[in-house]
Amino acid sequence: MRIDKVLEGDIRSAARLMRDLDDRVPSAIEELKALYPHTGNGYIIGITGNPGAGKSTLVDSLISVYRNASLRVGVVCVDPTSPFSGGAILGDRIRMQRHASDSGVFIRSLATRGQLGGLSRSTFDVASVLDAMGFDRIIIETVGVGQDEIEVMKTAYTSVVVTVPGLGDDIQAIKAGILEIADVLVVNKADREGADRAVRDLFHMLDLRGGVGRQEVEIVKCIATLGTREESGIADVAKAIDSHRGRMGQQEDARRKERAKAHIAELVRGMLADRADATLRAQGGLDGLADGVVRGEQDPYTAAESVLKSL
Amino acid sequence: MSDTQRKRRILVAKPGLDGHDRGAKVVARALADAGHEVVYTGLHQTPTMIATAAVQEAVDAVGLSIMSGAHMTLFPAVIEALKKQGAEDVVVFGGGIIPDEDVVELLANGVAKIFKPGASTQEIGQWVTDNVSVQD
Numbered sequence: 521m522r523i524d525k526v527l528e529g530d531i532r533s534a535a536r537l538m539r540d541l542d543d544r545v546p547s548a549i550e551e552l553k554a555l556y557p558h559t560g561n562g563y564i565i566g567i568t569g570n571p572g573a574g575k576s577t578l579v580d581s582l583i584s585v586y587r588n589a590s591l592r593v594g595v596v597c598v599d600p601t602s603p604f605s606g607g608a609i610l611g612d613r614i615r616m617q618r619h620a621s622d623s624g625v626f627i628r629s630l631a632t633r634g635q636l637g638g639l640s641r642s643t644f645d646v647a648s649v650l651d652a653m654g655f656d657r658i659i660i661e662t663v664g665v666g667q668d669e670i671e672v673m674k675t676a677y678t679s680v681v682v683t684v685p686g687l688g689d690d691i692q693a694i695k696a697g698i699l700e701i702a703d704v705l706v707v708n709k710a711d712r713e714g715a716d717r718a719v720r721d722l723f724h725m726l727d728l729r730g731g732v733g734r735q736e737v738e739i740v741k742c743i744a745t746l747g748t749r750e751e752s753g754i755a756d757v758a759k760a761i762d763s764h765r766g767r768m769g770q771q772e773d774a775r776r777k778e779r780a781k782a783h784i785a786e787l788v789r790g791m792l793a794d795r796a797d798a799t800l801r802a803q804g805g806l807d808g809l810a811d812g813v814v815r816g817e818q819d820p821y822t823a824a825e826s827v828l829k830s831l
Numbered sequence: 832m833s834d835t836q837r838k839r840r841i842l843v844a845k846p847g848l849d850g851h852d853r854g855a856k857v858v859a860r861a862l863a864d865a866g867h868e869v870v871y872t873g874l875h876q877t878p879t880m881i882a883t884a885a886v887q888e889a890v891d892a893v894g895l896s897i898m899s900g901a902h903m904t905l906f907p908a909v910i911e912a913l914k915k916q917g918a919e920d921v922v923v924f925g926g927g928i929i930p931d932e933d934v935v936e937l938l939a940n941g942v943a944k945i946f947k948p949g950a951s952t953q954e955i956g957q958w959v960t961d962n963v964s965v966q967d
Contacts, residue, residue: 531886531887531916532886532889532916532917532918535886535887535888535889536889538889539840539889543835543836543837543838544835544836545835546835601868602863602864605863605864605865605866606838606866607862607863607864607865607866607867607868607869608863608868608869609859609860609863609869609871610868610869610870610871610888611870611871611873613870613871613872613873613884614871614872614873617872617873617875617876617880620872620876620880620883620884621877621879621880621883626887627884627887628887628888629870629888631838631868633836633838
């Protein structure tokens with residue numbers, strides 16, 4: 521059985537299973553179900569932030585911190601699929617080359633394949649395979665996000681939002697949504713002008729946010745460099761993640777339940793969408809309904825309801 | 832549950848000491864435009880690094896760009912490294928400044944296709960679509 525090999529840590533079998541999950545092969549879902557009892561030991565960390573904030577470089581640096589502590593690290597990096605060609609260029613590995621021959625590191629790139637929110641539909645599944653394989657830390661890197669891509673929060677135990685100095689007075693790019701999911705805020709490229717200002721702005725914005733108080737979100741400055749220049753603050757980022765983990769310890773059950781709820785809801789939505797697609801295909805697609813709407817014979821709501829009724 | 836949606840995954844890699852990767856990036860872009868998922872790993876890759884990435888990413892094919900003249904060493908080394916990691920079914924193709932007699936020898940030794948300078952990006956994308964099948 522392939523899952524036995526996966527549990528033994530066989531890289532090729534695990535990689536093929538991830539591929540099948542990403543391609544949504546039905547039998548792979550069955551295998552994932554069998555793996556599920558073996559998950560729950562890896563600590564999942566989400567890294568998100570603006571395009572160009574240095575997410576991949578920070579991930580590379582964090583891998584080094586964890587490897588120095590003899591922890592095994594799995595990484596899932598997500599890049600966008602082109603809505604025009606359906607293809608994608610997955611380039612996050614470029615920044616993680618110093619770990620390329622380390623058997624304690626498994627890096628997997630995924631394309632969004634049309635999913636919104638900064639992750640692919642398969643991201644959680646791929647992370648679960650890494651978890652079942654016994655990786656101690658699992659880092660999920662989202663696509664470069666704008667202002668409300670917050671899916672990573674539902675997948676990760678600790679969400680790290682990375683930004684850089686100089687993005688504007690109010691740190692335009694991390695408005696409400698993205699700021700609210702942060703458990704740890706990182707100002708990367710802190711040797712640039714305006715780093716202290718960025719930290720101050722983040723403090724003020726956290727002050728304004730409701731719910732979780734400012735004292736519960738650490739703001740960390742760092743300089744991640746791929747090891748080509750001296751780094752700074754990376755250990756502080758890792759420490760902030762650990763202390764968030766410690767603080768969450770008391771409410772771990774509640775967090776797990778929230779995550780499970782979000783995950784189930786996501787799966788239900790996905791499965792319903794699949795069924796709707798299949799039904800539409802069986803009925804010959806949307807052309808007939810669309811013609812009716814264009815000719816004014818039917819409104820789009822009635823058309824949609826007629827599809828729903830036949831599910 | 833739902834329809835399987837297989838997509839070709841290709842690793843584009845630049846082994847050896849070439850100083851720039853413009854050609855490799857153009858090819859990566861062309862393959863993505865042809866609808867494939869392309870993992871790109873950057874400059875200065877060793878054959879072992881390429882094979883490891885190919886296995887972890889579960890790709891169907893590896894495309895190598897070699898301009899340094901070391902193609903007769905690097906292509907066989909990558910094929911060997913893939914074999915060592917149990918990934919001998921991964922298709923290896925490539926391009927670069929490679930003399931005709933070397934092309935013949937490489938094709939006889941496990942390389943599926945060599946694109947010469949002047950090959951169009953559409954040609955490369957189409958070749959992958961036609962010749963790289965998605966593994967089951």
